[in-house]
Amino acid sequence: MREKILWVGLTFLGLYMILPWIISRVFGWGIHRKGSKLKQVALTFDDGPDPNYTPKLLDLLNQYNIKATFFVLGSKAERNPDLIRRIHQEGHQIGIHNYTHKSNWLMTPRKVRKDHVDRSADIVERITGVRPTYYRPPWGILNLGDFLLRRQYSIVLWSLMARDWNAKAAKQKLKKLLLTRVTDGSVILLHDSGDTFGADEEAPHYMLEALKETLAEWDHSFEFVRVDQMFPETKKAVPAAGELGFIRRLMLSAWLLWERCFVRLFHIVPVSEEDSLLQLRCREYYGSPIKLNDGVIISKGDRIAELHFNNDLLVQLTSQSKSSVHLAIQMIRRTEAMLPRILYLLQNDPQYKDVKGLYGISLIHRGTSQLGFTVIDLPKGMFSFATQYYLKFMMYVLHPQGRDRLRTKNELLVPKIIAISTRELENRYIA
Template sequence: MQTLLLWLFYISSFYAFIPGLITRIFGFRVFRKGSGEHEYALTFDDGPDAVYTPKLLDLLKRYDAKATFFVVGSHAENNPELVKRMHDEGHLIGIHNYIHKSNWLMRPATVTKQIMKTDKIIHSITGERTSYYRPPWGIVNLFDLKKRGGKFKIVLWSAMFGDWRERIGADRLTERILNKLQPGEVLLLHDCGTTAGANPDAPQQMLVALERVLQEAEQRGLKSIRVDEMIKAKENAPEKKLSLGKLAVVKLWLIWETIFHKVFRLKTVNPNDPLIHYRLRKYSGQTVELEDGELLQKGDKVVELHFDNEKLFRFGIRSRSTVHLAIQMIRSMEKELPVLAHQVMGISGAKNAKALYGVTMLNRGPQQFGFQVLDLKDGLFARSSQLYLKFLLSVIHPSGQSRLKEHTQRLIPKMILMPINVLMERYAENGSHRPHHEMKRERGNQPEQTADNNDLTLSASAQGLESSTPAI
């Protein structure tokens, strides 16, 4: 009996658990997230529903938003007029099985029949076949990965919100969606509440929240597009192609960073599009003299900065060159620092902090923002920071390993510091560290000037290397 149970465990692991794990963590043979500067994707599962889908289509039409509907075949069969309307109004239609049942609980042949039957229903209504498939609950099996990749593209999501539960309420749902409303995100929502585990009237809360989100997206200049358009845009984007091994390392590293942020309760300057995280803590390094003449000593309060390494990674893989990467980072920093200055003013105890503080691998870019760059005392922390930041540089920078080989002598971690009063004078009062006409003039010459200033873009958090880890 034990042997039988053991074999059942092995078979189920290879058939279901492991394929599910590698798709969720590594995105292997599935599409989960796109790229772009202003586009995101709204996707809806489980419909069409006779009550809520028409209301949803009306809402999308009002805001000129395109979406992707992964329809349950039996629901489409019962509501052909809604499927036709989706198609006629320019939305993409995908498959969500004929009945809402997990692929883990069906034989491969049964899953295939479910998909093909739904495809025929869609074709009979719209006159077009579909190439997009989302398994119920996003659960794939081994045969899905092996066989679906040819005819059907498996589409998962980058964010879901529990909108199938009515008790979540429109307010909390709105907050959750807005926290993920960023370019490239694939958002999962539901326009039907009749499947197992869902509440029949939950889509009503979703519709209220979605209208608020569409209003906010409009104000931010963001637009919802179909998944096929997002896939095409990502394929045409100038991103680096990462090996599966490197991608796995990056994923684990980003998971660690998320844990670090929660454990140390880092605040985020802009939660909707994170770039800089920070926290108030006591300085533990050697005594240094700041530019304003004050001494920063062990025990003094500092505002410790951490870059969002996922954002840096996205910048890096999308950048056509180091100059392009530098331009993106400089523009982002110009927006973030004034907001950071105002937030620091509102933190209890931050007024007594002496400086902004971080650690950087390359050292020239931060100076243009008002940071002073100082040597980091040699020791275990400096050496471990160097190893960590070299790894980070190899992943983020468009030139990767070649950059490391060419500039090994310059890859030395250094402290960057800015007195709090300098932060307030430069950013809290004027909203920028330099006049607008000067910024405009410099941007005109940016390709030549930025080649060295790209050092700014390669500074990043040395998280986890000591009990209080510096960052930028």
């Protein structure tokens, strides 16, 4: 199980960071990045408001009667309420760009939502009386949980990155890039502040110069709109019961692919070809001593048969189950039916020679004591913490209503060690 948790950790980082990048940048799912109307363009400005550059930018936009979108940092909005009021009063749109310019990869989804997005929206709402509903994460980086923000916020990235945070690029290339690369539906990323990590402090000065010259040459080539005009909010459809959305299907496919790799890598085999729900792996036990109900003690170095569930079959069971209790009953019944077969393997298969007992860790452990298993709390620590979140995440991924399942019968969703000695199996399940 420890190897699995390690692999889960590495896989989780990939799912948490890389998968959202593929979903948003490659497939464009869950985000807005380019409009569809002819001649329509959205100017967007990140990292402000800045007391030096934002007023100059507002003057320039007002000169050309252009409405834009400002994705502001909540901490700066808090310090510059007059600028936020001016942006709002002059008809521009205000979106959220986190409270501080911190990557979402370095935070939990809860922290992103509560301490950055909602907090910043509260600040802007107190100043303007209007709550922002559009969001752009710093550097356009999303973690997997950020897609849940779509219930309250529309996520907007961009179709044209002008690299104007670099003073040299803004001074020498920005005007040419804007004149040659902007097309129908472009969402242009610019910055009205240069004090964030990686930016040049004077870069907004050159951005303003280049934008002023470009607007003069654009004349009436484009209609400049706010992002809420380019991407009007629509009521999101609620998936029908039993249906998985795109993100969940993608997560499920990635999860099952990883599981198949893990099974091959660690030589995990089904108990029976006819019913492969239960799988086994022989290994040495290296945890703290476990005293079982029949007096047998499993100690470090003892050979055990580690129990695993076939997650491909578990997908079918969870999708058909009416509740977590119903799922538990089905799994316990299937396990009980397989125990005589497991005993036969322990008694007759050479690879299971000297196995002291069965061992597993599961969220679904209610009722296993009736089958002869000893149920033991996991020792507190990082392993217990990681195991709990791994198994709950698995439940969320596998079940179409996984979120609801985690909210109901929560007392069942605490992982515990379940173990039974070979001697107890012989006493109960003589083949």
